[in-house]
Amino acid sequence: MAQFQSLPGFREFYPDALARRNHIFRLWRQTANTFGFQEYDAPVLEPLELYKTKSGDEIEAQLFSFTDKGGREVALRPEMTPTVCRLVGEKANSLKRPIKWFSIAEFYRYERMQKGRGRCFFQLNADIFGEPGVEAETELIAMLVQCFAGFGLTAEDFYVRLSDRNLWFYYLEALGLDEVRVRGMLSAVDRFEKLGDDAFKDYVTQFGALDEGVKAKVLAFLQIKSLAALETAVSGIPGDKLTARLADWRKLLGNLAAMGLGGFVEVDFGVVRGLAYYTGFVFEAFDRKGELRALAGGGRYDSLVGKLGYGEMPAVGFGVGDMTFALLLEQRGLTPAFVPTTDIYVVIGGEAERAAAFGDIFALRAAGFRVDYPLKDLAFGKQFKVAAESGAKLALIYGGDELAKGVVKIRVLGDRSEHEVPRDQVAAAVRDFFSGGAE
């Protein structure tokens, strides 16, 4: 039987699965629109070099990449960030600021599948370009929260952990680490939650034994869970940069609290996010039970547009994947039921009545009603059964008796009531039913 299988890690969406996916996308799109973001789209296939420039040569092992017939090295997109940076960079001078854009798109990574991870997946990506201040972070974190809360998820279900690579940088510099060591230390911090003390192994291998005093301070810093603790930790360290940064923190947390989102956001310096292109605030969303992998991640990346060869452009963005998010909805029983797609089912007596029904069926469809009917003659009982299963609210009955009288019988499937209307008033009667919601 199974002569051809789908490729490993790729998904097929049968209608009920696609209905669930569409429901998620619909709410995400609606939320993005209410936050004033504009939707864009871009190619699935990109030059391989775009990703190597951003992430380094090693990235190729994780990509679906090949040489096309023109000899070009290409790759299926594994993420949207480099692409959207190019879009913005190309037209930076003509775009109104702030640039608030989002997309819902499919991505491909050549990886081993796991729970919540496949070789293809969808992501909502939202980014703000051109705004260096925390006002941009405010918008994006608020929108991220609403993208979840819109489904009925609450602060009991998920939360956003907020951290700051800038502050980490300032702090580690103050401890006497140079830039290379700071980056090594940040990658240790990133892994500390999972590995514990072993997270420092790479650092020690690369830079030699770690001073116990420094290590103790790093461990204390990554356990910071509040603005007050943060202020205490840096209070002894001089410098305007640090003072200004603390002001940013107060403003951002104040903004989010003013939006009523305080319960969703937690200061957490254990988060720094792996790859190095983030330059400021970083954040990740997790389920409260801690059972799933990260639901969303984002942060500020002010230097990436410039790195790709365009003018400098401040930027903040986040991405939410569909797979882990769908798992969370399922866990909390918030997966929507399949929505029936029929408004009206037309019951047809036989071939003679079919011709009469066809005219009205087409007219009703043209008027925007979702109308279905049996393609071939069926017993009446069977047709009513199909009508009920279709989820239709109304059945229109085109039988020999009705047509002889010049009427159509309308049956309200919910309460099984019936009445007859003259044939030329069918459209009006149907419109009344659906606009009034009654009768």
Place this chain on the structure above:
RNA sequence: GCGGCCAUAGCUCAGUUGGUUAGAGCACUAGAUUGUGAUUCUAGGGGUCGCGGGUUCGAAUCCCGUUGGCCGCCCCA
């Protein structure tokens, strides 16, 4: 790239120490029911038992390989 478990109908699964033509429920199609709905009854379609090889008189069953799936490690933009 590494490790553990698994693979029988569209789905969930039975299938005895290796033994005749591989089963059930659900789902699907049709009939009972030629003008009125979720029940019931009956019938039907659908499987080269993931694929390939080996052992055997005989393999869904035992052995090897392979592909795929789930879970974990690495990674996670």
